[in-house]
Amino acid sequence: xxxxxxxxxxxxxxxILDGGTGTDIQRRGVPMSSSTWCAEANLSHPQIVxxxxxxxxxxxxxxxxxxxxxxxxxxxxxxxxxDELLAIDRAAVALAREAARGHQVAVAGSMSTxxxxxxxxxxxxxxxxxPEDKARALFKRKAxxxxxxxxxxxxxEMMRDTDYSVWATNAAQATGLPVWVGISVERHGSRLTxxxxxxxDFDDVARVLSGLNPDVxxxxxxxxxxxxEAIDILRKHWxxxxxxxxxxxxxxxxxxxxxxxxxxxxLVQRSKVWKMKGVSAFGGCCGLGPDHITALSKAxxx
Numbered sequence: 001x002x003x004x005x006x007x008x009x010x011x012x013x014x015x016i017l018d019g020g021t022g023t024d025i026q027r028r029g030v031p032m033s034s035s036t037w038c039a040e041a042n043l044s045h046p047q048i049v050x051x052x053x054x055x056x057x058x059x060x061x062x063x064x065x066x067x068x069x070x071x072x073x074x075x076x077x078x079x080x081x082x083d084e085l086l087a088i089d090r091a092a093v094a095l096a097r098e099a100a101r102g103h104q105v106a107v108a109g110s111m112s113t114x115x116x117x118x119x120x121x122x123x124x125x126x127x128x129x130x131p132e133d134k135a136r137a138l139f140k141r142k143a144x145x146x147x148x149x150x151x152x153x154x155x156x157e158m159m160r161d162t163d164y165s166v167w168a169t170n171a172a173q174a175t176g177l178p179v180w181v182g183i184s185v186e187r188h189g190s191r192l193t194x195x196x197x198x199x200x201d202f203d204d205v206a207r208v209l210s211g212l213n214p215d216v217x218x219x220x221x222x223x224x225x226x227x228x229e230a231i232d233i234l235r236k237h238w239x240x241x242x243x244x245x246x247x248x249x250x251x252x253x254x255x256x257x258x259x260x261x262x263x264x265x266x267l268v269q270r271s272k273v274w275k276m277k278g279v280s281a282f283g284g285c286c287g288l289g290p291d292h293i294t295a296l297s298k299a300x301x302x
Contacts, residue, residue, distance in 0.1 A: 001107070002106050004104060005063065006215075008154070011279060014300035015063065015282070016060050016061050016293060016296050017065070017281055017283035017296050018065055018283055018284075019285070019289050019290060019293050020247070021065060021067050022037060022069065022070060023249075023287050024290070025045070025048060025052055025067070026255060027289065028051070029253050030044070030048055036079070037117075037254050038068055038069075042091045043094040050095045052067075053096050053100070054259075055290045059293035060298070060301055061283070062105060064096055064107055064156075065096075065107075065110050065155055066093045066109050068111070068146065071089050072111075072115070073085065073135075073138035073139050074135065074164070078116055079136060082138070085142065089098065089145055089146060090149045090153075091286050093150055093151055097150060106153060107152050109146035109147075109161050110155050111157065111171075112156075112157050113158070113160070113161075113165060113168055116128075117251075117253040118253065119253050119254075122250065122252070122254060123196060124249035136170070139168040140167060140171040143174065144175060152178070153177055153178040153180060154172040156169050156179060156180065156181045156182055156214070157182045157221070158182065158184040158195060158220070159183045159184065160183065160185075160197045161180055161197045161205060162200060162205055165181075165205070169209065169214065180215055180217070180243065181214040181216070181218070183202075183209060183217065183222075183234070184295035186222070187226050190294050192229060202230060206236070207233045207237045210238040211237075214240075217238050217242060218240065218243030218281065219242075219243070220243070220244070221245075221246070224270050227244055231234075231277045235277070235299055241280055241281065242275045242278055242280065243280070243282070243283070244281070244282060245284050245285050247285040247288070248260070248262040248284075249286065256286055262288070262292075265293065265295060266295060267296065268299045271296060271300070272299070283296065
């Protein structure tokens with residue numbers, strides 16, 4: 001199925017991504033875990049997870065992303081649940097595959113570097129670090145499991161630094177599957193940095209991750225207000241295809257707070273500006289749902 005996506009990338013045709021899967025699962029009443037956010041829903045509420053994917057397909061998404069972001073190799077290792085991660089990811093990919101059956105839709109597996117999150121915030125707990133060889137081994141195990149489960153591509157999501165993000169992306173690329181790198185950015189005064197990594201200037205992150213030569217680099221889980229500048233900085237280092245799928249609202253572990261959510265039509269108007277900057281893949285991240293994807297599909301698939 002990725003051949004259709006590759007053809008669109010080659011021709012410069014717009015690609016529509018899905019919206020925030022974890023936040024839409026929460027919006028439908030699934031309780032979020034205090035330690036693993038939306039990961040447990042793949043086992044506890046499979047029908048709702050499947051329905052979320054189905055609704056994004058109905059909205060016009062060309063790519064849906066299996067609910068595997070929160071099954072982070074680092075997070076589950078910190079919880080001593082390494083083997084459970086593999087089982088949850090297999091279930092997640094199966095649910096996405098079921099929803100996509102009969103549709104010309106690619107199924108992506110999500111990989112993150114998520115660590116334990118401080119309760120009531122969106123800040124990573126930084127008490128623990130992993131040596132490079134251990135982290136690489138954990139990322140390799142997850143990436144190979146996603147490939148074996150049958151994803152068409154791997155989406156690196158909330159990449160934010162020049163260490164863990166590089167090791168995780170290397171592991172995904174080693175599977176031989178297409179890899180999209182999604183970088184998350186936040187503002188500190190006049191600086192853009194990797195999300196939760198104030199020590200990492202976004203310019204450096206963009207330069208290093210561009211050097212890995214993935215299939216696509218996206219600005220994702222970033223405020224729409226910072227996405228324009230982030231695209232401009234990324235373009236200093238990257239001449240390949242670009243995606244944009246922002247977030248809206250804010251996270252207070254373990255739940256998303258749906259406050260001041262960008263309206264679908266405003267997302268479309270901002271995406272049209274991003275298209276003029278060379279972006280060709282559009283979607284939404286946390287807080288944005290099927291209505292946003294429907295609006296994007298109508299605007300860019302017409």
